Amino acid sequence: MELPSNLKYAESHEWIAEHADGTATVGISALAAEQLGDLVYVELPETGRRVARGEACAIVESSKAASDVYAPAAGEVIETNPALKDNPGAVNASPYRDGWLFRLRIDAPAEGLLERDAYARAHGVEAA
Secondary structure, three states: OEEEOOOOEEOOEEEEEEEOOEEEEEEEOOOHHHHHHHOEEOOOOOOEEOOOOEEEEEEEOOOEEEEEEEEEOEEEEEEEEEEEHHOOOOOHHHOOOOOEEEEEOOOOOOOOOOOOOHHEEEEEEOOO
16 A cells, blocks of 8 residues: 655544645545545635644545545645546545645644554555
């Protein structure tokens, strides 16, 4: 299972990549994308929206289920991935690159998240 080691992971399957400029990119893990199956719709938060850590702020939907996506850190949504409107399957094909969901200007570094190996153990998968 692809799980990049430079990311932090939430138990609820979100990943976050924090950047030196105080922003962060958020998406869902390959495990979550695999469990959901092919995504057919993604609802992203509005740019400018402030989110609290753990707040449901996006929805990913497949033919199997719709799932909330939770903010792994508090901050302001500064960008959403426009490509997902026409191609939600990018999340399945490339969850860590082309399939990112949104970017935040974070209030503080994310806390209480898992490193790659801990996330993999918690969900019974092997990290690659």
